[in-house]
Amino acid sequence: MAAVAETAVDQAALFDFLLRMGDNCLILGHRVSEWCGHGPVLEEDIALANVALDLIGQTQLWLGLAGTIEGRGRDADALAYRRDAQGFRNLLLTEIPNGDFGHTLMRQFLFDAWHLPMLKALEGSSDPRLAEIAAKAVREVAYHLERSGDLVIRLGDGTEESHRRMQTALEALWPYTGEMFMDDAGDARLAGVAPLPSSLRDAWQATLSEVLSEATLQQPADGYMHRGGKRGVHSEHLGFILAEMQFLQRAYPDATW
Amino acid sequence: MTGRPDIAQIWDWLSAVPDPEIPVISLTDLGIIRQVGWQDDTLVVTVTPTYSGCPATTVINLDIETALRARGIEKLRLERQLSPPWTTDWISAEGREKLRAYGIAPPIDGTAADGVVMGRAARLAGGANLVVACPHCGSSATEKISQFGSTPCKASYRCTDCLEPFDYFKCI
Numbered sequence: 001m002a003a004v005a006e007t008a009v010d011q012a013a014l015f016d017f018l019l020r021m022g023d024n025c026l027i028l029g030h031r032v033s034e035w036c037g038h039g040p041v042l043e044e045d046i047a048l049a050n051v052a053l054d055l056i057g058q059t060q061l062w063l064g065l066a067g068t069i070e071g072r073g074r075d076a077d078a079l080a081y082r083r084d085a086q087g088f089r090n091l092l093l094t095e096i097p098n099g100d101f102g103h104t105l106m107r108q109f110l111f112d113a114w115h116l117p118m119l120k121a122l123e124g125s126s127d128p129r130l131a132e133i134a135a136k137a138v139r140e141v142a143y144h145l146e147r148s149g150d151l152v153i154r155l156g157d158g159t160e161e162s163h164r165r166m167q168t169a170l171e172a173l174w175p176y177t178g179e180m181f182m183d184d185a186g187d188a189r190l191a192g193v194a195p196l197p198s199s200l201r202d203a204w205q206a207t208l209s210e211v212l213s214e215a216t217l218q219q220p221a222d223g224y225m226h227r228g229g230k231r232g233v234h235s236e237h238l239g240f241i242l243a244e245m246q247f248l249q250r251a252y253p254d255a256t257w
Numbered sequence: 258m259t260g261r262p263d264i265a266q267i268w269d270w271l272s273a274v275p276d277p278e279i280p281v282i283s284l285t286d287l288g289i290i291r292q293v294g295w296q297d298d299t300l301v302v303t304v305t306p307t308y309s310g311c312p313a314t315t316v317i318n319l320d321i322e323t324a325l326r327a328r329g330i331e332k333l334r335l336e337r338q339l340s341p342p343w344t345t346d347w348i349s350a351e352g353r354e355k356l357r358a359y360g361i362a363p364p365i366d367g368t369a370a371d372g373v374v375m376g377r378a379a380r381l382a383g384g385a386n387l388v389v390a391c392p393h394c395g396s397s398a399t400e401k402i403s404q405f406g407s408t409p410c411k412a413s414y415r416c417t418d419c420l421e422p423f424d425y426f427k428c429i
Contacts, residue, residue, distance in 0.1 A: 136340075
C-alpha cells in the first residue's frame with residue numbers, strides 16, 4: 001500500500017514542498033532570533049525567542065522528512081547548513097530584515113495568518129507523515145497568531161506613533177504577501193498531499209480583515225507582488241542570513257558540540 | 258541481569274525520572290512517555306515531544322537512558338512518536354497538584370489557542386478573560402503579563418491580590 005502511494009506522488013515536488021515549509025520556518029526563525037537580547041522589554045524578548053524556538057523545532061521536522069524523501073543521506077542539519085541561497089525555497093516575506101519592533105510583528109502576523117490555515121489543511125494530508133507534523137505544529141502556530149494578532153491590534157490602535165509605524169510596516173511588507181498564494185506546477189502535482197496556495201487566501205483575508213479593522217489599519221490595495229523565493233530566486237538579504245547561520249558548518253564541516 | 262524486568266517495573270522506574278526543566282514533576286506525570294515494550298531483548302521506550310522546539314528533548318532522552326542503564330537495562334532504544342501530538346490534557350492529576358505546589362499554575366483544559374480572532378477580540382475588550390488562579394494564594398484576581406514565559410510551555414502571570422508573579426502552564 002505504502003509503495004503504491006509513494007510512486008503515485010511526485011517525489012521531487014514533495015521534496016520541494018517540504019523544503020518550502022522547512023525553509024519558511026528556518027529563515028523566519030533565524031530572523032526572529034536576531035531579537036534575542038534586543039527586545040523592547042524582557043517579556044517581549046522572551047516571547048520572540050520562544051516563537052523562534054518553535055519555528056526552529058518545526059524546521060527540524062520538515063527538513064528531516066525532506067531529507068528522508070530525497071534519500072541521499074542529507075539530514076535536517078545538512079539541508080540547513082550546506083545549501084546555497086538558490087537552494088532555499090522560503091517565501092521572500094520571511095527573509096525581509098526585522099526593521100523596528102512593529103515591522104517585525106507585522107511580518108510575523110502576515111506570515112502566521114497564512115501559516116495556520118496551511119497547517120490546518122495539511123492535517124488532512126493524504127501523506128500521514130505530513131499530517132502528523134502539521135498536527136504538532138498547528139498547536140504552536142495558533143499561539144503565534146494569537147500573539148502577533150493581539151500585538152498588531154494593540155500597536156495599530158495604540159498611540160499616534162505606534163499606529164503610524166504599523167501602517168508603514170503593513171505597506172512596506174504588502175508587496176511580499178502575494179507570493180504566499182501563487183500556485184505553480186509543483187503545487188499542482190501535490191493534489192491531496194498539500195493544499196493549493198491559492199486556496200488559503202480566503203482564510204488569510206478573513207483573519208486580516210478582522211485584525212486590521214480592530215487595529216484601525218488600512219489594508220493596502222494589491223499592486224505589484226514580488227515572487228521568486230519558492231523557486232530559489234531570493235532578495236540580497238538571504239545571503240547575509242546564510243553567511244551568519246552557516247559559517248560554523250562551512251568553516252568547520254561536521255563540527256559538533 | 259537475569260531475565261527481563263516486567264513492564265510495570267519499568268514504568269515505575271520512569272516515574273522517578275524528573276522533567277529537566279520542572280524537576281518537581283516526572284516524565285510520566287508529564288505524559289510524554291507513550292509506550293514501553295520489549296522487542297526481543299531490546300527495551301523500546303517511545304517518547305513524544307512537548308513542543309517541537311523544546312530544548313529539553315535531548316536532555317530528556319539522555320535522562321531516560323541514564324536511569325534505565327543504572328537499573329541494568331543494556332539494550333535500549335528510544336523512539337520518537339509525533340502522533341497523536343502531546344497535549345497538556347495528558348498531565349496527570351498528581352502532576353497538576355505538584356505543579357501548583359511548586360508555584361506554577363497548572364493548565365486549564367480546553368483553553369488551547371485556536372488562532373480564532375473573535376476570541377482574541379473578546380479578550381482584548383476585557384470579556385471572557387481566562388481565569389488562572391494564583392498558585393500562591395488561590396486568588397482568581399490575576400492578569401497575564403506575557404503569553405510566553407520562561408519556557409515555551411509557560412505564560413507569565415501576576416496576582417493582583419498577593420502581587421506575586423507566577424508561571425502558568427498553558428494549554429496546547
